[in-house]
Amino acid sequence: MALTREQVLECLKGITDPSGTDIVAAGLVRALNVEDGNVRFVMEVVRPEPYLPIKAEVEEKLTALGADQVSIVMTAHSKPAAPPDLKPSRKAEPAGPEKIPGVDRIIAIASGKGGVGKSTVASNLACALAAEGRRVGMLDADVYGPSQPRMLGVSGRPQSPDGKLILPLRNFGVTMMSIGLMTNDDQAVVWRGPMLMGALQQMLTQVQWGALDVLIVDLPPGTGDVQMTLAQKAHLDGAIIVSTPQDVALMDARKGIDMFNQMKTPIIGMIENMSTHICSNCGHEEHVFGHGGVAAEAEKLGVPLLAEIPLHLDIRLAADGGAPIVVSSPESAQALAFRNVAKTLIEAGKA
Numbered sequence: 001m002a003l004t005r006e007q008v009l010e011c012l013k014g015i016t017d018p019s020g021t022d023i024v025a026a027g028l029v030r031a032l033n034v035e036d037g038n039v040r041f042v043m044e045v046v047r048p049e050p051y052l053p054i055k056a057e058v059e060e061k062l063t064a065l066g067a068d069q070v071s072i073v074m075t076a077h078s079k080p081a082a083p084p085d086l087k088p089s090r091k092a093e094p095a096g097p098e099k100i101p102g103v104d105r106i107i108a109i110a111s112g113k114g115g116v117g118k119s120t121v122a123s124n125l126a127c128a129l130a131a132e133g134r135r136v137g138m139l140d141a142d143v144y145g146p147s148q149p150r151m152l153g154v155s156g157r158p159q160s161p162d163g164k165l166i167l168p169l170r171n172f173g174v175t176m177m178s179i180g181l182m183t184n185d186d187q188a189v190v191w192r193g194p195m196l197m198g199a200l201q202q203m204l205t206q207v208q209w210g211a212l213d214v215l216i217v218d219l220p221p222g223t224g225d226v227q228m229t230l231a232q233k234a235h236l237d238g239a240i241i242v243s244t245p246q247d248v249a250l251m252d253a254r255k256g257i258d259m260f261n262q263m264k265t266p267i268i269g270m271i272e273n274m275s276t277h278i279c280s281n282c283g284h285e286e287h288v289f290g291h292g293g294v295a296a297e298a299e300k301l302g303v304p305l306l307a308e309i310p311l312h313l314d315i316r317l318a319a320d321g322g323a324p325i326v327v328s329s330p331e332s333a334q335a336l337a338f339r340n341v342a343k344t345l346i347e348a349g350k351a
């Protein structure tokens, strides 16, 4: 029976991947071809095993819809990783920076000082890139205060049907994994060096990231073990440094930039967050943490200033509400500040 592409897509949208996202939105369906009753497409996955039940479901549903022939090719991106084990205390094997299969680029979002809005920037940037049609992943490596599950409105424990690969969760077009999803909300996490390295390496290599244009990594503040481990284990394409204009934050940001320089990670640019406060009642503008300090610093260091993000109540409310402002209020001036960064990165071929 002759089927239309729309009918087929509609049917595929009714099938979910293990994270609960429909397989079309999850970016699993590529190169769809519908000719008369013949349906062909490619399923992009790193390891096919966890997706075999989905393949069977697709075949069954499309046949029931009237397809004469359904042909699904499952692609693996590159060599499968060696079988990992899920014990968090496992020591990471010494190895140089590697590309993650299927992940085109990795961008770290870093700050010298805590609380300057690094995670807020990371979540908004990830959602803005996804809204531009990029395939985006978010690795919340802020092991001391993982906030991405809350900011991206994701909860629940990630599944691992084969006991080896972890299936990430997904929201707003962003595939995400956080150490916060593996621990209880109120459980204090005390990480020793080797555990930390093991957990980070696990999140990099044992998560079924799928095909991504860019993986955003939300780092903890400072210049510690996580930053070092990440740069040693994964090939970082660049770092974005978030700072407030305050002197103390800038001093720490400088240390962060110095660390990335030493690790030979290119600095993509700096973002001044909490730049200007505009009163949501009267519109009065004031510079709570000063203004322009990051622009001056970026110029001194010869790196681009990517944005000046205002300090605005709506940004905080959106973050706490589990839908970043670029999702909850995409046309607002605050969202546009983030969306412009996403566009700049895409135009520059960085994301």
Ligand SMILES: Nc1ncnc2c1ncn2[C@@H]1O[C@H](COP(=O)(O)OP(=O)(O)OP(=O)(O)O)[C@@H](O)[C@H]1O
Pocket: 111, 113, 114, 115, 116, 117, 118, 119, 120, 121, 142, 145, 147, 219, 220, 221, 273, 274, 309, 310, 311, 312, 313, 314, 315, 316, 317, 319, 320
């Ligand atoms: N531009 C902004 N306007 C209003 N509130 C903001 C802005 N940026 C961040 N915030 C708020 O400030 C708080 C700290 O932000 P965030 O958690 O993103 O900082 P961080 O640098 O990632 O912190 P940490 O040191 O915990 O990693 C959050 O409550 C967030 O909602």
